[in-house]
Amino acid sequence: MEKLVIHGGAKLYGEVEISGAKNAAVAILPAALMVSKGKSVIENIPAIDDVHCLERIIESIGGKIEKNGSTYSIDATDELKVVADTEDVRKMRASYYLVGALLGRYKSAKVELPGGCAIGVRPMDQHIKGFEALGAKVTMEHGSITAKADKLIGANIFFDVVSVGSTINVMLAATLAEGQTVLENVAREPHVVDVANFLNTMGADIKGAGTDVIRINGVKELHGCNYSVIPDQIEAGTYMIATAACGGRVTIKNIIPKHMESISAKLEEMGVQVEELDDSLIITSEPSQLKAVNIKTLPYPGFPTDVQQPMSVLMSIAKGRSIINESIWESRFKHMDELKKMGASVLVEGRTAILEGVPKLSGATVRATDLRAGAAMVIAGLIAEGKTEIYDIEHIYRGYPDIEDKFKNLGADIRIEQY
Numbered sequence: 001m002e003k004l005v006i007h008g009g010a011k012l013y014g015e016v017e018i019s020g021a022k023n024a025a026v027a028i029l030p031a032a033l034m035v036s037k038g039k040s041v042i043e044n045i046p047a048i049d050d051v052h053c054l055e056r057i058i059e060s061i062g063g064k065i066e067k068n069g070s071t072y073s074i075d076a077t078d079e080l081k082v083v084a085d086t087e088d089v090r091k092m093r094a095s096y097y098l099v100g101a102l103l104g105r106y107k108s109a110k111v112e113l114p115g116g117c118a119i120g121v122r123p124m125d126q127h128i129k130g131f132e133a134l135g136a137k138v139t140m141e142h143g144s145i146t147a148k149a150d151k152l153i154g155a156n157i158f159f160d161v162v163s164v165g166s167t168i169n170v171m172l173a174a175t176l177a178e179g180q181t182v183l184e185n186v187a188r189e190p191h192v193v194d195v196a197n198f199l200n201t202m203g204a205d206i207k208g209a210g211t212d213v214i215r216i217n218g219v220k221e222l223h224g225c226n227y228s229v230i231p232d233q234i235e236a237g238t239y240m241i242a243t244a245a246c247g248g249r250v251t252i253k254n255i256i257p258k259h260m261e262s263i264s265a266k267l268e269e270m271g272v273q274v275e276e277l278d279d280s281l282i283i284t285s286e287p288s289q290l291k292a293v294n295i296k297t298l299p300y301p302g303f304p305t306d307v308q309q310p311m312s313v314l315m316s317i318a319k320g321r322s323i324i325n326e327s328i329w330e331s332r333f334k335h336m337d338e339l340k341k342m343g344a345s346v347l348v349e350g351r352t353a354i355l356e357g358v359p360k361l362s363g364a365t366v367r368a369t370d371l372r373a374g375a376a377m378v379i380a381g382l383i384a385e386g387k388t389e390i391y392d393i394e395h396i397y398r399g400y401p402d403i404e405d406k407f408k409n410l411g412a413d414i415r416i417e418q419y
């Protein structure tokens with residue numbers, strides 16, 4: 001087993017290269033299984049455990065993957081199995097995209113129910129509503145979801161909630177349906193746009209991704225293509241916040257500054273300097289000058305829920321009272337108990353957390369209760385006085401490539417130890 005050991009106190013200086021986006025890559029890889037002609041060559045795939053899990057799932061149903069660094073070549077031209085039932089499917093959230101991809105291509109899919117971070121109830125009713133509107137019969141039994149159709153016919157679907165997963169999943173299936181599908185009240189996250197762009201590069205006809213209405217004209221088949229995954233908005237946000245919390249000056253490289261606007265604006269409100277270049281941001285911070293702010297997590301372009309936990313660490317040392325309203329997930333404050341062990345002053349009531357800024361945190365033994373909670377604990381360890389040990393770090397590796405090396409290169413005292 002492994003734990004992270006951090007000695008806090010170092011300011012961060014230098015450059016950090018952001019990897020491909022987790023939540024785009026984990027949708028694009030299943031989407032590549034819809035291609036019946038040619039190979040898909042996909043660059044900038046992040047080296048994270050969710051991707052490794054997905055690789056094993058893809059191979060278990062007959063897809064072939066060749067890797068060259070972060071470039072994956074996917075060959076799905078042979079007939080695939082439409083049943084995905086391995087342990088890996090239950091470990092990660094994004095395995096649910098196999099339903100949309102296989103239903104689209106084969107009009108049949110049976111996939112074990114997904115896992116992912118325990119951050120609240122994670123229903124699939126909107127995915128099911130979309131598949132059913134396209135003509136599929138969907139059942140959930142014995143821990144798996146089965147979707148079958150004689151044929152898929154385009155439909156108008158108005159989602160009851162703004163959901164990344166159901167927007168992408170139904171878009172996948174509708175890509176190979178007959179006629180036009182109109183999806184309304186859809187998620188506008190950069191990864192939704194990236195998946196639509198990938199599908200279009202493979203021959204799909206999708207318009208409107210990035211707005212709240214997506215129009216899809218079904219096509220008969222998809223062909224291979226070359227594509228590069230967008231940079232990870234959440235990984236970039238995590239390094240921006242870490243720099244703001246530790247102090248120093250760091251260039252966050254290989255990003256799309258537009259995707260970072262809600263985070264940049266909040267950091268500036270706190271007194272952090274954010275300089276925008278073409279594909280990078282320079283963060284300069286003096287932590288003793290940080291001011292309290294309030295955030296409410298919202299679908300894009302609002303403040304991302306996936307950055308809320310790292311952000312709470314920054315708020316814990318900002319002068320004054322900060323308030324977080326977590327509007328997406330009802331259990332995304334589990335890390336607060338760990339943060340309290342390090343001296344943070346936090347009161348959690350339902351979906352609200354109130355933080356009274358303290359001058360410093362102190363090192364402690366803590367757990368990564370989920371993926372972004374783990375990133376939050378790393379930032380807390382980096383700013384705390386003394387030694388912090390973080391257990392259950394497997395959660396962190398689901399979404400952060402080389403986190404230890406990336407922070408080491410910026411001057412942090414962080415290492416992995418076996419126990």
Ligand SMILES: CC(=O)N[C@H]1[C@@H](OP(=O)(O)OP(=O)(O)OC[C@H]2O[C@@H](n3ccc(=O)[nH]c3=O)[C@H](O)[C@@H]2O)O[C@H](CO)[C@@H](O)[C@@H]1O
Pocket residue numbers: 023026093094121122123124125126127128161162163164165166187305306328329
């Ligand atoms: C692999 C992946 O991309 N994960 C992201 C994805 O998760 P995921 O796709 O699971 O999250 P959704 O956007 O679907 O969920 C948003 C909200 O809609 C609700 N909901 C969702 C589906 C449904 O059928 N019914 C329903 O009520 C959820 O309970 C939640 O309150 O988007 C979340 C919100 O940005 C992020 O935190 C996750 O990092």
Ligand SMILES: C=C(OP(=O)(O)O)C(=O)O
Pocket residue numbers: 022023092093094115116117119306371372399
């Ligand atoms: C919640 C997250 O991931 P998942 O949906 O894969 O659990 C996340 O990336 O913050």
